Amino acid sequence: DAGITQSPRHKVTETGTPVTLRCHQTENHRYMYWYRQDPGHGLRLIHYSYGVKDTDKGEVSDGYSVSRSKTEDFLLTLESATSSQTSVYFCAISENSASPDEQYFGPGTRLTVT
């Protein structure tokens, strides 16, 4: 299994509070991604990173920000959580976009915003 961990694994927070989710990898892969999974939508890309300090938006980036100060860590921040951000969040990594390399997924974080 690819070395990807996510923390926390579960979190309950109140509307309006800031939340940061962490993804940590031990594979030294260049690309890292944040997805959210919701019923009826599959997985949707929030943000991704193609290197340290290099990030770009995905299809559902509103209300989220990311940072990558080290190769191994990719942080997802909800500046002011809303109930619509209740979801399961997955981090993924990949080595090379110019190949059919798969994306390896972390175990997921279940976030509930009350």
Next chain:
Amino acid sequence: AQTVTQSQPEMSVQEAETVTLSCTYDTSENNYYLFWYKQPPSRQMILVIRQEAYKQQNATENRFSVNFQKAAKSFSLKISDSQLGDTAMYFCAFRDFGNEKLTFGTGTRLTIIP
């Protein structure tokens, strides 16, 4: 933008039987990759099989095989001799060549009946 459609929200099949999950996609690109991911109740995303669009031969991985019809933009997954451990959500996914972003379908929930 690329879209991926999985028209079967749920399926069930008797153990040891064969089942086919359908997936269609829309793209104007010629070079791309297609994937099937499995998500068991543990929530872990696991790559089942991948297909490069430039390869005419259908990919196979043990009991799993695909029927890739490029002109029809169809990418179905066949599971032979189904086992109880195949019970999971199955997601079809698409990625352009040289593009980091995966686009997922909404998933098919497959239940294998003992």
